[in-house]
Amino acid sequence: MEKKETILLGTGEEDILRAAQILQEGGLVAFPTETVYGLGANALDEEAAAKIYAAKGRPSDNPMIVHIGSKEELGGLTDTITEDMERLMEAFWPGPLTMVVPAKSIVPKVTTGGLTTVAVRFPVHPTAQALIKASGIPIAAPSANASGRPSPTEAIHVIDDLNGRIDGVIMGDSCEIGIESTVVDMTEETPAILRPGLLTREQLEKALGKPVAIDPALLEKPDFVRTNQEGQQSRGLEEGLLEGERNLKPKSPGMKYRHYAPKAEMIILRGEPEKVKLAMAEEKMKRAEQGQKVGVIFYDDQDPVRAAHDFFAQLRAFDKTGVDVIFAAALEEDGVGFAVMNRMIKSAGYHIIDV
Numbered sequence: 113m114e115k116k117e118t119i120l121l122g123t124g125e126e127d128i129l130r131a132a133q134i135l136q137e138g139g140l141v142a143f144p145t146e147t148v149y150g151l152g153a154n155a156l157d158e159e160a161a162a163k164i165y166a167a168k169g170r171p172s173d174n175p176m177i178v179h180i181g182s183k184e185e186l187g188g189l190t191d192t193i194t195e196d197m198e199r200l201m202e203a204f205w206p207g208p209l210t211m212v213v214p215a216k217s218i219v220p221k222v223t224t225g226g227l228t229t230v231a232v233r234f235p236v237h238p239t240a241q242a243l244i245k246a247s248g249i250p251i252a253a254p255s256a257n258a259s260g261r262p263s264p265t266e267a268i269h270v271i272d273d274l275n276g277r278i279d280g281v282i283m284g285d286s287c288e289i290g291i292e293s294t295v296v297d298m299t300e301e302t303p304a305i306l307r308p309g310l311l312t313r314e315q316l317e318k319a320l321g322k323p324v325a326i327d328p329a330l331l332e333k334p335d336f337v338r339t340n341q342e343g344q345q346s347r348g349l350e351e352g353l354l355e356g357e358r359n360l361k362p363k364s365p366g367m368k369y370r371h372y373a374p375k376a377e378m379i380i381l382r383g384e385p386e387k388v389k390l391a392m393a394e395e396k397m398k399r400a401e402q403g404q405k406v407g408v409i410f411y412d413d414q415d416p417v418r419a420a421h422d423f424f425a426q427l428r429a430f431d432k433t434g435v436d437v438i439f440a441a442a443l444e445e446d447g448v449g450f451a452v453m454n455r456m457i458k459s460a461g462y463h464i465i466d467v
């Protein structure tokens with residue numbers, strides 16, 4: 113890929129207009145949202161959207177989320193707006209909710225990863241909203257990281273991964289939420305969570321007044337790489353598909369790829385907090401004796417919202433200091449904890465030790 117100059121932009125009006133112009137001309141601009149930084153392109157321009165895959169090194173069957181600047185713009189992307197969709201829009205838009213809906217034919221296959229559905233979100237972040245409004249087009253934007261790397265929650269993360277590969281970055285603050293949006297499939301009678309996020313199943317069910325399913329692929333974990341303290345510790349991680357997932361068919365294509373991986377080996381320790389603390393200290397000593405640098409992720413308060421905010425940034429910080437191995441304490445897998453653990457487990461390539 114040809115190296116280009118990446119312009120660093122601020123969040124002022126002039127810079128937003130400049131960024132909007134780049135998007136209108138078919139270029140790529142990264143921008144802050146409340147979840148993570150997004151890498152934007154004109155969602156309705158096949159050539160522009162294709163550049164995103166090239167810049168990120170993203171597999172082309174991994175569809176992108178289309179970002180809009182008002183609820184009304186949903187009608188430009190789909191012919192089907194159900195009562196359930198209206199309810200979720202009313203409750204959670206603008207915000208960290210992505211709805212998968214039947215796509216109109218004007219949405220190119222490049223944007224939908226070849227699917228007949230399109231994922232749509234109306235972000236609440238003022239800079240994201242200003243950019244979408246100024247450009248006057250729906251913006252396809254996956255997370256603005258190199259494919260496979262932890263999602264970017266600060267502008268510097270975007271620069272670290274994509275400098276010289278994209279046209280511009282809007283240098284905003286660090287993202288408030290820190291994990292990607294909750295993705296909900298709205299094409300079936302029972303809506304289903306395809307990717308967990310800050311908005312939980314309980315919140316969605318309350319807004320809809322009916323049950324919400326969870327894509328079974330989110331609950332299955334390949335057993336063969338899971339280990340106990342004495343057992344085998346194979347990571348089972350290859351570039352691309354996770355081996356144990358070859359037979360799983362997640363409805364959200366992006367969920368099947370290797371994700372969020374730090375450069376270091378990562379291991380999750382799961383159990384009572386006191387036991388996990390002890391095991392961490394032990395492992396730390398053992399590794400230090402072998403001359404290895406160890407990073408530790410432990411949330412004293414077990415607060416999953418704080419964990420969501422910090423997790424990806426912590427992985428990247430450890431990459432910068434050059435640790436050899438990261439030990440992370442598991443969180444309770446309910447509510448927001450389910451969403452954070454979904455990322456943690458992928459980062460660790462399913463390497464979990466029960467203590």
Ligand code: AMP
Pocket residue numbers: 174175176177212213224227229230231253254255292295306307363364365366367
């Ligand atoms: P990212 O933008 O990098 O956060 O990834 C977008 C996520 O949304 C991926 O996991 C995709 O698989 C998912 N997604 C996007 N469009 C669709 C769709 N039409 N159907 C199902 N999942 C989708």
Ligand code: MG
Pocket residue numbers: 254255263
């Ligand atoms: Mg992503």
